[in-house]
Amino acid sequence: MAFEALGELLDESLHLPVGDRTYTIPAPSAEVGLRVQAIVHAAAAAADGGKVDDEVLADAAEHDLYRDVLGSAYDEMVSGGVSWPALKHAAITGMVWIAQDKDAAARYWSTGGDPSRMAPNRETRRAAQSGAASSIPSRGSTSGTSTRPAPDRSKGRRRR
Known part of the structure; x- marks a missing residue:
């Protein structure tokens, strides 16, 4: 089996x-x-209250991250007079694309950078959870044994 060129x-x-x-x-x-x-990864760990790798974050500050993420589009955007919020949103969208995939980047892009628009609201999540829970039948016993309690054997025993 021959592999297609990755660029294709x-x-x-x-x-x-x-x-x-x-x-x-x-x-x-x-x-x-x-x-x-x-x-x-470091940002996610920090958001979850975990330990942050200071070296990773220092490396991010050391480099021009947005320029690296946007590549040639960075200079085009700056020379085209794009606003700072638009450039920042494009760069973060690029980071989401790099860290995850195009679908995640598209979802982030469409929120305008508002994280509350990424996840469904509490009411929608609860409705989905309660609906899912009630639609799944409970599993019966598959062992074939009775669920009746064992008889008390102390009754009927003789004392010595």
Whole structure:
């Protein structure tokens, strides 16, 4: 079996519409991808109250992360006069794409950066949970044994 060229299988760019223009974010280098993965992992650990790897976060501060994530689109966006919120949203969308996949990046993009729009609200989650719980029948015993309590054997025993 022959393998197809990887370039034929992967769409290695992200296309983000900002204003009246669509910017293409090229696939990051392996180095940038690995660094973004480490930063996202450290941020998730910090959000969960875990220990944060200071070296990873210092590395993020040391480099121009948004420039690395956006690649050639960074200079195009800056020279095109894109606003800071738009550039930041595009860069974070790029980070989500690198750390997860295009579907997750599209979900993040469509929220406008508002994390509360990413997850369903409490009422929707509860309705889904209660609906799922009530629609699953309880499992019966498969052992074939009775659930009646064992007889009390102390009755009928003779005292010595």
